[in-house]
Amino acid sequence: MSHVNSSVGGVLEPILDRYARNPHHLMQILRETQERLDFIPEWAVDYLAEALALARVHIQAVIDFYAFFYDSPRGKYRVLFSDNVTDRMQGNTALLSRMLSKFALDQGQVSSDGLVSIDTTSCTGMCDQGPALLVNNYPVTQLSSQRIDQICELIKAQTPLVEWPSEFFNVEDNILRRDVLLSTEMASSQALKRAIELGREGMLAEMKASEFRGRGGAGFTTAVKWEACKNAPGETRYVVCNADEGEPGTFKDRVLLASFAERVFEGMTIAGYVIGASKGLVYLRAEYRFMLEKLHAICDARRKANLLGKDILGQKGFDFDIEIHMGAGAYVCGEETALIESLEGKPGRPRIRPPFPATHGYLGQPTVVNNVETMAQTTLIAQNGGAWYHGMGTNLSTGTKLLSIAGDCDRPGIYEYTFGVRIDKILEDCGARNAMAVQVGGASGTCLARHEFGRKIAFEDVPTSGAFMIFGNNRDMFEVARNFMHFFKHESCGFCTPCRVGTTLMSDILDKIASGKGTHYEMNELSRVHQLLRTTSHCGLGQSAGRPVYDTLQKFRPSYDRRLKHKDFEPAFDLDDALASAREIMERDDVSAHLGTES
Ligand SMILES: Cc1cc2nc3c(=O)[nH]c(=O)nc-3n(C[C@H](O)[C@H](O)[C@H](O)COP(=O)(O)O)c2cc1C
Numbered sequence: 001m002s003h004v005n006s007s008v009g010g011v012l013e014p015i016l017d018r019y020a021r022n023p024h025h026l027m028q029i030l031r032e033t034q035e036r037l038d039f040i041p042e043w044a045v046d047y048l049a050e051a052l053a054l055a056r057v058h059i060q061a062v063i064d065f066y067a068f069f070y071d072s073p074r075g076k077y078r079v080l081f082s083d084n085v086t087d088r089m090q091g092n093t094a095l096l097s098r099m100l101s102k103f104a105l106d107q108g109q110v111s112s113d114g115l116v117s118i119d120t121t122s123c124t125g126m127c128d129q130g131p132a133l134l135v136n137n138y139p140v141t142q143l144s145s146q147r148i149d150q151i152c153e154l155i156k157a158q159t160p161l162v163e164w165p166s167e168f169f170n171v172e173d174n175i176l177r178r179d180v181l182l183s184t185e186m187a188s189s190q191a192l193k194r195a196i197e198l199g200r201e202g203m204l205a206e207m208k209a210s211e212f213r214g215r216g217g218a219g220f221t222t223a224v225k226w227e228a229c230k231n232a233p234g235e236t237r238y239v240v241c242n243a244d245e246g247e248p249g250t251f252k253d254r255v256l257l258a259s260f261a262e263r264v265f266e267g268m269t270i271a272g273y274v275i276g277a278s279k280g281l282v283y284l285r286a287e288y289r290f291m292l293e294k295l296h297a298i299c300d301a302r303r304k305a306n307l308l309g310k311d312i313l314g315q316k317g318f319d320f321d322i323e324i325h326m327g328a329g330a331y332v333c334g335e336e337t338a339l340i341e342s343l344e345g346k347p348g349r350p351r352i353r354p355p356f357p358a359t360h361g362y363l364g365q366p367t368v369v370n371n372v373e374t375m376a377q378t379t380l381i382a383q384n385g386g387a388w389y390h391g392m393g394t395n396l397s398t399g400t401k402l403l404s405i406a407g408d409c410d411r412p413g414i415y416e417y418t419f420g421v422r423i424d425k426i427l428e429d430c431g432a433r434n435a436m437a438v439q440v441g442g443a444s445g446t447c448l449a450r451h452e453f454g455r456k457i458a459f460e461d462v463p464t465s466g467a468f469m470i471f472g473n474n475r476d477m478f479e480v481a482r483n484f485m486h487f488f489k490h491e492s493c494g495f496c497t498p499c500r501v502g503t504t505l506m507s508d509i510l511d512k513i514a515s516g517k518g519t520h521y522e523m524n525e526l527s528r529v530h531q532l533l534r535t536t537s538h539c540g541l542g543q544s545a546g547r548p549v550y551d552t553l554q555k556f557r558p559s560y561d562r563r564l565k566h567k568d569f570e571p572a573f574d575l576d577d578a579l580a581s582a583r584e585i586m587e588r589d590d591v592s593a594h595l596g597t598e599s
C-alpha cells in the first residue's frame with residue numbers, strides 16, 4: 001500500500017471499522033467520509049472500492065445520485081437555502097441574493113479561496129419557521145436580513161459552527177393543537193408491555209380491529225401489511241421506519257422524532273414483535289442530521305432499559321435492535337422501494353413492484369416499511385386497544401392525523417385532528433383569514449380552492465401525508481405550480497423516460513409561459529404531458545408530478561391566461577428580438593425602432 005494510501009487509511013479505516021466493512025453501509029461510510037474531508041475525493045473512492053470490494057463505478061454512481069454527496073470541493077461553509085414555495089413566500093430569494101452579493105458569488109459557485117459556496121436545495125422541513133438554510137447540513141431557521149449579515153460575518157471570520165449563536169440553530173416544535181397522540185402521557189415501556197401481554201396474534205388482532213391506515217400518504221392498512229410480512233417465507237425480517245419526509249411542506253415527522261422518538265422506537269419494536277423481526281432501520285433524511293446524536297442516545301437508553309437488544313423485557317427470544325441510516329438529499333428515496341435500495345447502499349431508484357417489500361424488501365427479505373407517525377400511533381393502539389382507536393375519526397379513516405401547517409396564516413405549526421375535520425375549521429384554527437387556496441399533501445397532493453373548503457381531511461375525501469400549505473388572496477397560483485414543477489424536475493431520478501422527459505417538458509413550458517411566450521398550444525401541452533406522466537411513469541413521483549399544474553389549471557386558470565401574450569400562435573422566429581443588436585448599433589430604442597407587437 002502506498003504512502004498516500006496509508007495516510008488515507010488513517011481517515012477511512014476508523015469509518016470502515018465502525019461499519020464492519022459492510023458494503024450495504026456505503027451511504028453511511030460516504031457520509032462520514034465527507035464529514036471528515038468536506039467532499040469525497042477520488043482517492044477515497046479508490047480506497048473504499050478496494051476495502052468494500054465494490055466496483056469503483058458503483059461508488060461513483062452513488063455519489064452522483066445524491067444531492068448531498070460531493071466529489072469535488074465545495075466551500076468550507078456549504079450554504080444551501082431551502083427553496084420550498086413557503087420559503088419563497090417568506091422572502092428567501094432576496095436573502096439569497098443578499099448573501100451572494102456579500103461574497104460576490106453566483107449561485108452554486110465556490111469562492112476562489114474555497115471558503116464558501118451558496119446554493120438552493122429542496123424543502124428542508126422547516127416551513128413553520130422559515131425562511132431557512134442549511135450550513136454544512138445544520139439548519140438555521142427564521143432568517144432575516146440581519147441574521148444573513150451575521151452569518152456572512154461569521155463565515156468571513158471562519159468561526160466554527162459550534163461557536164455560532166446557538167439560537168440560530170433553534171428548531172421549534174410549534175405544536176399548536178394536541179389530540180390523543182400528542183397529549184397521551186406514556187411511560188417508555190408501557191405500550192410494549194401491553195403488546196407482549198396481548199401476544200403477537202393478539203396485537204395483530206388489535207391492529208386489525210383499529211382499521212388503522214398508514215400515515216405516509218398512500219393510506220395502506222397497516223395490519224394487512226404486517227400480516228403479509230409475518231406470513232411471508234424467509235428467515236430474517238426487517239422493520240423500516242420511513243423518516244425521509246421529503247414532501248414539500250411536511251415537517252410533522254421532524255417533530256415526532258424531536259420530541260416523541262421514544263414513541264416511534266417503541267412502535268417499531270412492537271412491529272418487530274408482531275412480524276418476528278430482530279432488526280429495525282430508521283431512514284432519516286439528511287436535512288435532519290442535527291437529530292442524529294440525540295436519536296442514538298435514546299436508542300442507547302432503551303438498550304440499557306432492556307427495551308432494545310436481547311430478550312426484551314425478559315421475553316426469551318424477543319430480540320430487536322434499531323439502526324439509524326441517513327439519506328443524502330433525494331426526495332425519491334421516500335418511496336419505499338427506492339428507500340430500500342438506498343439502505344442497501346445503492347442509488348435510490350424505485351424497484352419494479354410486485355414483488356412488494358412485505359415479501360421481498362431489505363436484502364430481499366420480508367420487510368415492513370412504515371411512516372414515522374404510523375409507528376408512533378401504533379403505541380396508542382397497543383395501549384388502548386383497536387376498538388378504542390376505531391372509535392375516533394371516520395368510517396374509512398380511523399384515529400387522528402398530524403398536519404404540518406405553513407404559509408399564509410398567523411399560527412403555522414403542528415396540529416393534530418381526528419380524521420373528518422373540515423378544511424375551513426383548520427383554517428380558522430391557524431388564523432388563515434384570507435385563504436384563496438390550500439395545497440394538501442405537499443407538491444404531489446391536492447390543490448383546493450375556496451369553494452372546496454367544506455371538504456374533509458380523510459382518505460375518502462382529501463387524503464394527506466400531512467402537508468397543509470395555505471395561499472392567501474394575493475398569491476400567484478401559477479408561480480406556486482411552477483415552483484412545484486421545478487422541484488419534480490430536480491428530483492426525478494431519471495430512471496424512466498416519461499418522468500425524466502415529462503417533468504422537464506412541463507417545467508420548461510411553465511418557464512416559457514412565465515416569460516410571456518406561452519400560447520394555448522402550451523396550455524394544451526401541459527394537460528397532455530400531465531396525462532402521459534400520470535399513466536406511464538414508473539413510480540408515484542412521476543405519476544403525481546403534473547398534479548399541481550393540472551389542479552391550478554382547473555381552478556386558477558386566470559393566473560395562466562393573463563400571461564399568454566399570443567392566444568393561439570407564437571411565431572417560431574421573433575424578428576423584433578433579432579433586430580436588438582441593430583438597434584444597439586444605431587443607439588435607438590424608441591417605439592418606431594421596434595416592429596409592432598400584438599396589443
Ligand atoms: C416519491 C415518493 C415519496 C415518498 N415519500 C415518503 C416519505 O417521505 N415518508 C413516508 O412515510 N412515505 C413516503 N412515501 C410513501 C412510501 O412509499 C410508503 O408508502 C410509506 O412509507 C408506507 O408507510 P405507511 O404504510 O406507514 O404509510 C413516498 C412515496 C413516493 C412515491
Ligand code: SF4
Nearest residue numbers: 493495496499539542
Ligand atoms: S417516475 Fe420518476 S422518480 Fe419514479 S422511477 Fe420514473 S424517473 Fe424515477
